[in-house]
Amino acid sequence: MSRPVQARRLEGIDKNIWVEFVKLAATYSKVNLGQGFPDFPPPDFLTEAFTRALGGQNHMLHQYTRAFGHPPLVTVLAQFFKKLLGRDLDPMTNVMVTVGAYQALFCCFQALVDEGDEVIIIEPFFDCYEPMVRMAGGTPVFVPLRPNPPKDGKLMSSADWQLDPAELASKFSERTKAIVLNSPNNPLGKVFSRGELGLIAELCVKHDVLCISDEVYEWLVYDGKQHIRIASLQGMWDRTVTVGSAGKTFSVTGWKVGWVVGPDRLLQHLRTVHQNSVYHCATIAQEAVAQGFQRELRLYGKPESYFVQLPKELQQKRDWLVQSLDGVGMKPIIPEGTYFLVADISQFKSDVPDVPNSDEPYDYRFAKWMIKSKGLAAIPLSAFYSEAHKNNYTNFIRFCFAKEEATLKAANEILQKWKQEKTSS
Amino acid sequence: MFLASRNFCCHGIRTCQLRTDLLSRSIKHSTSATMPFRHKNTRRIEGLDSNVWVEFTKVAADPSIVNLGQGLPDISPPSYVKEELAKVAAVDRLNQYTRGFGHPSLVKEGDEVIIIEPFYDCYEPMVKMAGAKPVFIPLRCKNDGNSASSADWVLDPAELANKFNSKTKAIILNTPHNPIGKVFTREELQVIADLCIKHDTLCISDEVYEWLVYKGKKHIKIATLPGMWERTVTIGSAGKTYSVTGWKLGWSIGPEYLIKHLQVVHQNTLYTCPTPLQEALAQAFWIDYKRMDDPDCYFHSLSRELESKRDRMAQLLKEAGLKPVVPDGGYFMIVDVSMLNVDLSDVDEKQPYDYKFVKWMIASKKLSAIPLSAFCGPETKKQFEKYIRFCFIKKDSTLDAAEVILKNWNKQTG
Numbered sequence: 001m002s003r004p005v006q007a008r009r010l011e012g013i014d015k016n017i018w019v020e021f022v023k024l025a026a027t028y029s030k031v032n033l034g035q036g037f038p039d040f041p042p043p044d045f046l047t048e049a050f051t052r053a054l055g056g057q058n059h060m061l062h063q064y065t066r067a068f069g070h071p072p073l074v075t076v077l078a079q080f081f082k083k084l085l086g087r088d089l090d091p092m093t094n095v096m097v098t099v100g101a102y103q104a105l106f107c108c109f110q111a112l113v114d115e116g117d118e119v120i121i122i123e124p125f126f127d128c129y130e131p132m133v134r135m136a137g138g139t140p141v142f143v144p145l146r147p148n149p150p151k152d153g154k155l156m157s158s159a160d161w162q163l164d165p166a167e168l169a170s171k172f173s174e175r176t177k178a179i180v181l182n183s184p185n186n187p188l189g190k191v192f193s194r195g196e197l198g199l200i201a202e203l204c205v206k207h208d209v210l211c212i213s214d215e216v217y218e219w220l221v222y223d224g225k226q227h228i229r230i231a232s233l234q235g236m237w238d239r240t241v242t243v244g245s246a247g248k249t250f251s252v253t254g255w256k257v258g259w260v261v262g263p264d265r266l267l268q269h270l271r272t273v274h275q276n277s278v279y280h281c282a283t284i285a286q287e288a289v290a291q292g293f294q295r296e297l298r299l300y301g302k303p304e305s306y307f308v309q310l311p312k313e314l315q316q317k318r319d320w321l322v323q324s325l326d327g328v329g330m331k332p333i334i335p336e337g338t339y340f341l342v343a344d345i346s347q348f349k350s351d352v353p354d355v356p357n358s359d360e361p362y363d364y365r366f367a368k369w370m371i372k373s374k375g376l377a378a379i380p381l382s383a384f385y386s387e388a389h390k391n392n393y394t395n396f397i398r399f400c401f402a403k404e405e406a407t408l409k410a411a412n413e414i415l416q417k418w419k420q421e422k423t424s425s
Numbered sequence: 426m427f428l429a430s431r432n433f434c435c436h437g438i439r440t441c442q443l444r445t446d447l448l449s450r451s452i453k454h455s456t457s458a459t460m461p462f463r464h465k466n467t468r469r470i471e472g473l474d475s476n477v478w479v480e481f482t483k484v485a486a487d488p489s490i491v492n493l494g495q496g497l498p499d500i501s502p503p504s505y506v507k508e509e510l511a512k513v514a515a516v517d518r519l520n521q522y523t524r525g526f527g528h529p530s531l532v533k534e535g536d537e538v539i540i541i542e543p544f545y546d547c548y549e550p551m552v553k554m555a556g557a558k559p560v561f562i563p564l565r566c567k568n569d570g571n572s573a574s575s576a577d578w579v580l581d582p583a584e585l586a587n588k589f590n591s592k593t594k595a596i597i598l599n600t601p602h603n604p605i606g607k608v609f610t611r612e613e614l615q616v617i618a619d620l621c622i623k624h625d626t627l628c629i630s631d632e633v634y635e636w637l638v639y640k641g642k643k644h645i646k647i648a649t650l651p652g653m654w655e656r657t658v659t660i661g662s663a664g665k666t667y668s669v670t671g672w673k674l675g676w677s678i679g680p681e682y683l684i685k686h687l688q689v690v691h692q693n694t695l696y697t698c699p700t701p702l703q704e705a706l707a708q709a710f711w712i713d714y715k716r717m718d719d720p721d722c723y724f725h726s727l728s729r730e731l732e733s734k735r736d737r738m739a740q741l742l743k744e745a746g747l748k749p750v751v752p753d754g755g756y757f758m759i760v761d762v763s764m765l766n767v768d769l770s771d772v773d774e775k776q777p778y779d780y781k782f783v784k785w786m787i788a789s790k791k792l793s794a795i796p797l798s799a800f801c802g803p804e805t806k807k808q809f810e811k812y813i814r815f816c817f818i819k820k821d822s823t824l825d826a827a828e829v830i831l832k833n834w835n836k837q838t839g
Contacts (some may be wrong), residue, residue: 016692016693051699054510059501061671062507062668062670062671063669065497091797099695099698102696103695106695108641109491110554114469132693135693254699254701255700255701256695256697273554280671282671282673282702283671283672284671284672285702
């Protein structure tokens with residue numbers, strides 16, 4: 001073609017860390033702690049619900065369901081979130097189902113961000129926020145979480161990474177349309193405290209700004225901490241869209257079922273985007289997820305609840321990986337939530353050959369080298385930073401510990417061997 | 426729509442004291458329903474909130490209504506397709522993310538996109554959402570309005586040529602066509618291809634009904650015409666191919682340099698499609714690929730099954746005094762209802778005749794269909810408002826129920 005075939009809205013958003021690293025991991029890695037998905041099976045009760053739906057009499061489950069969400073699913077989500085938010089929810093207007101939380105985010109940005117709007121993004125951030133804001137014609141404005149290491153020399157916790165209140169306030173302007181909050185936070189694992197959320201809420205209310213709250217890891221919270229939903233804070237319900245994910249909730253990332261919960265006056269615009277893009281989501285997966293939620297509603301707070309068992313299991317895995325990494329001299333930052341942890345690799349600088357004049361940040365080079373030469377896959381932390389700030393945090397890599405014992409053991413073996421090589425050399 | 430009120434609470438106040446005052450005031454305001462709220466919709470979705478499906482699915486939801494409206498099969502998908510999914514659901518790793526890839530990122534503000542009317546309704550809002558301008562061209566009935574077949578509906582080549590200009594980025598082709606059921610002939614495709622090549626235009630070819638083509642007709646892929654592969658994106662659907670609309674799996678096929686832009690959009694919107702469903706679909710495709718020359722192949726057996734339903738539907742409609750346009754492909758049939766002379770002038774709504782007719786038909790005959798003007802641009806609504814669209818991919822009992830209604834119709838209207 002003689003003229004540029006692609007639309008300008010794609011400028012700068014063609015690169016994607018996952019495409020690159022998923023390929024590398026597939027080619028070289030023996031142990032993949034990179035991309036965030038569980039390698040353990042989903043809970044039986046969920047896959048059984050799927051199989052039951054398939055084999056059942058109702059073959060209409062293979063056809064289109066309600067565009068904005070399969071009725072049994074939106075109904076149980078409304079019931080569940082009514083409990084969690086302390087507010088009556090209408091399943092038809094306060095809940096919408098999407099193809100994964102990813103598409104929920106897409107609908108948020110397309111519906112609410114116009115050309116020239118500013119959107120505040122807290123760094124480090126799940127990488128899709130930036131390209132989605134840009135694709136909507138918006139301008140991302142970044143504000144970092146800053147590490148405040150404990151004075152006693154103990155390992156850092158994700159709680160030690162904090163926003164500077166004055167710095168955050170300075171990012172709000174007349175053009176600010178929304179702020180994206182992700183708690184528990186990917187990649188750090190930070191669980192924002194009530195005080196921290198209160199600070200953000202205050203600014204949102206003061207500047208009449210929307211909040212897009214990505215809470216996909218809402219159930220993965222450790223050490224008795226509590227996940228607080230910003231939509232439940234004063235003045236926030238009317239201006240918040242809360243995003244959730246069956247993939248993360250039930251360990252079925254491949255089912256691609258997500259949702260948004262919020263006031264009708266915001267969700268009506270997300271519905272417009274949805275009906276003009278994807279329109280419906282796969283029926284059978286929604287049916288099975290609805291049954292999963294019905295079970296969890298019955299067992300809410302009880303020891304057999306998956307939402308109680310899963311974080312318990314993952315906490316053990318977290319502790320195991322922390323020990324493993326600490327043992328070899330990588331400094332893990334203990335996450336309060338999610339199934340990710342970030343480790344400081346400064347001590348390993350000497351291992352990775354220096355590439356003069358490379359425009360790739362150190363952690364990218366390190367991670368790629370580690371995959372190829374050690375067969376262990378992780379993701380460089382600077383992937384979760386804006387272009388302008390990538391070079392500020394190049395000594396960290398992110399591991400995913402939602403993995404079977406065998407996988408974590410194998411990772412430990414690689415790390416131990418590596419440590420031995422270093423001490424003997 | 427909301428009031429724009431960007432200055433609410435914003436007087437450049439940065440000190441703590443005043444901030445607290447504002448905060449307490451704003452909290453009171455935010456719980457009131459009349460709070461000035463600047464969060465209106467983005468410009469890109471302006472006017473796209475109404476949708477014929479949302480409107481008519483609600484009205485036809487009453488289970489006592491025989492629903493020949495929305496296009497979804499009420500027949501069962503082939504059993505091996507369901508079995509493949511059951512097998513796949515038992516394999517743990519297939520419940521997690523798969524390879525990221527599987528929309529026109531090719532259309533931008535200021536571009537024009539040609540849409541042939543009537544058209545599957547989503548094309549227009551999608552073009553607008555991309556910031557481009559839809560340019561319409563209608564299919565016109567050859568025989569002075571006396572149409573017995575979808576083949577009677579054709580494009581005027583001179584009229585079509587006039588729609589192309591330097592701003593034309595793409596043309597959307599849908600063959601077999603929804604709602605008319607037209608299967609574009611090689612000659613007709615050549616006319617379109619020639620214009621695409623001459624004006625360096627892309628072709629977005631929606632071929633979701635590609636397997637549903639009836640006796641004597643052949644589906645031709647425009648991408649196979651000389652000069653077209655490099656400028657065509659061909660779209661397909663598992664939902665239509667295997668009668669599993671609820672699986673929501675589709676695909677785009679085309680040259681790498683076009684598909685890579687679709688991949689960028691995909692990775693920034695959905696990222697992946699459900700894994701178990703893709704796996705099961707792949708298995709089902711292998712089964713049918715191996716028996717493509719066999720009459721039992723689902724791609725052939727389904728169109729045979731549908732052809733007899735088509736013929737039955739056409740017969741019933743004729744007996745009821747209606748004029749069906751028998752489709753060469755797809756599972757929809759449009760019908761001219763004007764000779765019934767149903768007087769709806771007392772119905773107050775400012776809607777086209779066919780919208781009013783369908784609502785009346787649902788309420789008084791318990792039979793639903795979709796008004797054809799839902800598939801038209803603003804200029805042609807008048808031309809098509811005497812037609813309604815029936816979907817015939819329905820099980821026998823549904824068609825039996827429709828038969829009863831149609832047979833009794835004659836008696837009642839006399």
